[in-house]
Amino acid sequence: MKYNILYILLFCCFSYQGIAQTAKANSGSFALNNATIVTVTKGTIKNGSLLIENGKITAVGKDISIPDGVTTIDCSGKSIYPGMIDSGTQLGMAEVNAVSLTVDHNEVGDIKPHMQALTAINPNNVAIPVTRVNGVTTVLSVPTGGLIPGTAALINLVGYTPDQMYAGFKGVAINFPSANKRGRWDRRSEEDRKKEEEKKLKSLNDIWEQANLYAKIDSASQSNKSLRPEYNPQMEAMLPVVQGKTPVLVEVNQEKNILSAIKWIQKNKINAVLTGVAEGWRVAKEIAASKIPVITGPILSLPTRASDRYDTRYTNAGILHKAGVKVAIRTDDSENVRNLPFNAGFAAAYGMGKEAALKAVTINPAEIFGVADQLGSLEVGKSANLIVTDGDPFETKTQISHLFINGWQVAIDSRHIQLYHEFLDRSPGLRK
């Protein structure tokens, strides 16, 4: 307690003098009182309290007893929401995307399931504080490029080592083969694009065949070491995939490709999640029937075809949700993952509704990633990943006053905020 007061005093001094020093994260026991608590899974509690002890939520409700020695935070007029989860980003894996030597998400090669996002996540990446002060407390960081870009990792946005940040889910990313143009600059002929698609699909099927074979040899070699195959990092990484232990994140966007991907997933009995799914609205029924969950976004993006209605990307998540698909929303960004609440807000406005959109950035991704016992809602026993706001977390003007990640009280501070304090009323001003 004494330390807390000291710390608060120190923090005030520092921030008022505009000294660029990020305040330390604070642990302990906290009672957040008089708040509107939006639990997501168990309704909304008006004028309630939420207790945080040892990093966990230990009580939520109206008449909970607050133990002595707990730091109390008055949240009158404020709301508590679970921290938001971005289900697809490159956060922490790139400092400046145009400066290639600061970019760690796109390793050389085509088949690289052994490339681990968690290895390349820089806990001190400047975008991390910028992201979390907007209420995004957990993100999936996904490698990019090639047929199998690597293994993605779910991280909490607090900590100084990747292990401290790791939030309990890994998945292998796949770019499902497609004959699409990759952009305006893509000058390949239609024929060449189709050939490449077929080649890639064959390559993908070959890998699965090899991995299954590798798994058989591997299990045989458990009892007979002489059968052990030669070291093969790709196959080692594919082993838990074909054993169904590590889920596969299948990036696929075009209507036709989505249907092929579903068939391919079913044929190979893969534990899969569809990602991207820009044209999901065209085949929402088929996706729902497959029962494969979807991570879609960015919502704030252009239609995939010139002939499309202007708002197809805004409405996509809502159409999928209404068809019965479990939907999570992503930004697919690195430095502007902070726009996740606004992506969810657009989805909400364009047909998804606020409640479903909130689930798409909280409990749905937690369930998809198998971490719903820890994240995604305000329930007793879960990690204290939460935000205190002065209103709807999707509304653009809403301010976040308190931030807890994995039980740590994290200061509302980032380089963007520090620069604001330094330069709003610059000193020296014009005078020499």
Next chain:
Amino acid sequence: MKNNILFFLCLCLTFIGTAQTTGSILIKNGTVITITNGTLTETDVLIKDGKIKSIGKDLSAGEDTKTVDATGLFVMPGIIDAHSHLALDVVNEASSPSTAEVWVGDALNPLDVGLYRALAGGVTVSHAMHGSANAIGGQCETIKHRYGTFDPEELRMDGAPRTIKFALGENPMRVHGEGRGILPRTRMGIEQVFRAEFSKGQRYMEAWDTYNKTKGKVSTATAPKYDRRLETMADILKGDIIIHCHSYRADEILMLMNVLKDFGVDRITYQHVNEGFKVAPELAEFGASASVFADWWAYKFEVYYSTAYNAAILTKNGVITSINSDSRELIRHLYHEAAKTQRYGGLSDEEALSLITINPAKQLGIDKRVGSIEEGKEGDIAIFNAHPLSIYAIPQMTIVDGLVYFDINEDADDMRVDINPEETEPMFMMESNSHDHANDACMEGVSEQLHKH
């Protein structure tokens, strides 16, 4: 397919022969956000022959005037984007550090479906800009989003002041210094491009002044050689062209102000200007204005030390500031981009909406005509179902010169004007995500070339 052709024919019938026509419309009983004169509840706006004729209660118009019931809706001026590359066939003439002679107005493409998508986001006017490959790029064109026409002339906002694109920092350094091995490779070199071109322009102007004074009086008087590049520089020196300069870092922003002071030029809007917040007092003192992104940063090194509070700091320091898109995607939700200044810096509703209406109008020199709802101004209006700064606001109707160009209730899915009847399925194109625009849209057509090196 049949529908497409039918639609195409309808469009032809609707729009052909309506060159720069205007319309009349009465918008009843809305919450009218005038920008310059407060917000008026339950108020009507009457547009007659393309101009706002009156604003008030219980207005009436002739029976043949289209009437829109805006009860429960929010009526604001058409949104203005001070930085766009929509409706351009080509963006960069990346062949020389100065290409002041070229003009994007020669490459207007009215068929760009991006115009419709911008209209569906309430945007009625945009500044179609040359790219940022050259220190002195080409001249730009201010356009009105009269989508549906085949005639490039109809897009032009007649009478809008001339503007020109300048560019500082990494883009011209990469294209010319790194890409072609010529000056500028550094920010020192960029300064010298401006000083050289302004000096040449000054001498060119003097030579013509001398000739014009002596011709007919002195038998030996001969006209100087005509040079459109230098003629353009002379027009900037005379104050006939507003500079819009792509810039990021504080040091280069100061450098250009120093150059302009030396040559007596004072009409400038800095574009992007991510580090404008660091030199806000200097910008305010000079009278330069700023057109910024709401939150783009860190996609390239020169925007690494940015803050999303930029627009708020600039505004509070007295710099006329706008929020722009520079993107076919962002232009569709500038109202949301403006709202970000409320999260990052707590701007008022009026300040935030000024960033996408009257302020960009000032920067383009068209603020007497558009940018607010005032009697006598042009009938450019955007109507929303909620306050436009709310994340849940959906544009309902967009009006240019009194004519409805977007109506959510009568919106066809396929709004292309140029439909190829041979094409069975429209080409699917995965639009780039944020990581690919490490090069901004300003570098359209150039980055590809650079990748080959």
